[in-house]
Amino acid sequence: MHRVSKLSLPLRPALLLLIPLAIALLAACTPDNNQSTFGTAGPIAKDQAELFKFIFWIAAIVFVLVEGAIIYIAIRFRRRSDTDKLPYQTHGNNRLEITWTILPVLILAVIAVPTLTDIWAQQNTVPEDLGEVLNVEAIGHQWWFEFRYPNHEVVTSNELHIPVNRPVAFKLESQDVIHSFWVPKIAGKVDMVPLNDNFMWMIGDEVGEYYGQCAEFCGIAHAHMRFRVIVHEEADFQAWINGMHTAADAPVAGSSEARGKNLFAANCSSCHTNDSTTPGSYAREIISQQARWNGWVSDIENSGIVSAPNLTHFGTHNTIGAGLKDLTQESLEGWIIDPSSVKIGTRMQKHAALYDTADGKANLTPAEVSDIATYLLSLKPGTAPVGTVIETGGADGADIFATNCTSCHSTGDDTIVGPGLAGIGERAALQVAGMSTYDYLEQSLREPSAYVVDGFPNVMPEWSHLGDDSVDALIDYLTTLN
Ligand code: CUA
Numbered sequence: 001m002h003r004v005s006k007l008s009l010p011l012r013p014a015l016l017l018l019i020p021l022a023i024a025l026l027a028a029c030t031p032d033n034n035q036s037t038f039g040t041a042g043p044i045a046k047d048q049a050e051l052f053k054f055i056f057w058i059a060a061i062v063f064v065l066v067e068g069a070i071i072y073i074a075i076r077f078r079r080r081s082d083t084d085k086l087p088y089q090t091h092g093n094n095r096l097e098i099t100w101t102i103l104p105v106l107i108l109a110v111i112a113v114p115t116l117t118d119i120w121a122q123q124n125t126v127p128e129d130l131g132e133v134l135n136v137e138a139i140g141h142q143w144w145f146e147f148r149y150p151n152h153e154v155v156t157s158n159e160l161h162i163p164v165n166r167p168v169a170f171k172l173e174s175q176d177v178i179h180s181f182w183v184p185k186i187a188g189k190v191d192m193v194p195l196n197d198n199f200m201w202m203i204g205d206e207v208g209e210y211y212g213q214c215a216e217f218c219g220i221a222h223a224h225m226r227f228r229v230i231v232h233e234e235a236d237f238q239a240w241i242n243g244m245h246t247a248a249d250a251p252v253a254g255s256s257e258a259r260g261k262n263l264f265a266a267n268c269s270s271c272h273t274n275d276s277t278t279p280g281s282y283a284r285e286i287i288s289q290q291a292r293w294n295g296w297v298s299d300i301e302n303s304g305i306v307s308a309p310n311l312t313h314f315g316t317h318n319t320i321g322a323g324l325k326d327l328t329q330e331s332l333e334g335w336i337i338d339p340s341s342v343k344i345g346t347r348m349q350k351h352a353a354l355y356d357t358a359d360g361k362a363n364l365t366p367a368e369v370s371d372i373a374t375y376l377l378s379l380k381p382g383t384a385p386v387g388t389v390i391e392t393g394g395a396d397g398a399d400i401f402a403t404n405c406t407s408c409h410s411t412g413d414d415t416i417v418g419p420g421l422a423g424i425g426e427r428a429a430l431q432v433a434g435m436s437t438y439d440y441l442e443q444s445l446r447e448p449s450a451y452v453v454d455g456f457p458n459v460m461p462e463w464s465h466l467g468d469d470s471v472d473a474l475i476d477y478l479t480t481l482n
């Protein structure tokens with residue numbers, strides 16, 4: 001006699017193995033998990049979690065009833081012996097068929113009520129009665145997040161700061177491919193689509209730090225495209241905004257930070273802006289980011305430039321690599337030396353000239369890496385009074401240029417944001433009749449909006465805080481560029 005009801009032996013251990021697997025999977029649902037949607041910290045995530053539970057329990061009841069009936073019938077009416085005859089075959093029962101058609105319709109109608117209510121409440125604009133709205137533009141890049149605060153003229157990357165209990169309205173954009181913006185504990189996910197802005201809003205109702213994650217496959221580092229949301233008390237948020245408008249103190253001459261600043265300027269500053277604190281710097285960064293993108297798109301294989309996170313006050317960040325690792329001197333050095341060992345496929349390593357080496361690691365000595373990391377960690381809102389004059393401190397014009405100008409100007413013919421400066425001395429002499437090269441260049445530094453070269457944006461900051469000796473050194477250097 002062949003009994004189909006008995007499990008064959010190898011199947012049993014296999015089923016037993018499923019139990020720890022199921023427990024491990026369910027453990028991911030613990031509300032304490034950083035990306036669990038069950039422990040919520042905002043009304044939108046809370047409503048979504050409650051809707052999920054409501055639908056889950058209805059589905060669970062349906063599952064138990066239907067599966068229970070199947071199991072009961074399979075056992076109750078099983079074939080008991082070889083002599084059992086085939087039962088009487090029926091087809092069609094109008095009463096039953098109408099019942100199991102109407103029941104699901106009713107269940108779906110019940111589920112539709114809170115579902116549609118939530119969709120209407122959460123889509124589109126922020127309800128007006130919830131408080132002063134903070135506007136943020138979140139932009140997805142392969143593979144990091146940019147955050148712009150248009151009303152505060154602040155731009156930052158990978159760490160989003162918001163005030164507690166105030167609605168935040170997001171314009172969601174992408175510069176390259178489709179990403180998805182998701183802060184599991186505060187709000188559900190919405191896609192970031194190139195050339196098609198999306199909208200979402202959220203409220204964080206508990207002060208703290210929360211995980212964000214790109215939730216749409218967007219290339220090799222998709223799983224590593226994370227961010228953090230820091231929810232502040234209102235006063236702390238305002239302090240953060242003010243800090244973002246306060247320049248970092250200049251490093252002490254001869255210090256590790258000073259050496260790091262020069263190395264950063266020489267190797268990193270065409271892609272990373274790190275001083276978006278002054279008036280006009282917000283508009284400039286938007287143009288720079290677009291220029292980097294255009295530069296990359298124009299030659300994707302060989303471009304030496306690529307869109308990159310703004311590093312203003314990077315020393316106040318908690319993480320590196322778009323939320324991948326805690327920010328420490330050690331983790332930062334590891335990142336600078338070989339970013340792909342932390343986050344596979346970084347564009348920085350592929351495109352920056354710094355990594356054009358046999359093993360693909362940074363072309364820097366350990367001491368230089370340490371200096372850059374020390375400098376970046378020192379970038380915090382400074383204590384120097386506004387309007388402090390930049391003195392040369394012994395630096396020559398090339399140094400002043402490297403630390404202040406290279407994010408917008410190349411020394412060759414390439415346009416970054418402003419024109420390439422090869423031959424600027426000769427061109428300057430021809431710009432304004434009766435004006436000497438020196439006077440023209442000085443005016444261009446101190447009052448750049450006086451003469452804007454055709455075809456370039458009027459976004460250059462006024463370098464009125466450059467000391468006279470700095471201006472002299474800089475002009476001497478500029479006139480040597482051929
Ligand atoms: Cu961006 Cu996935």
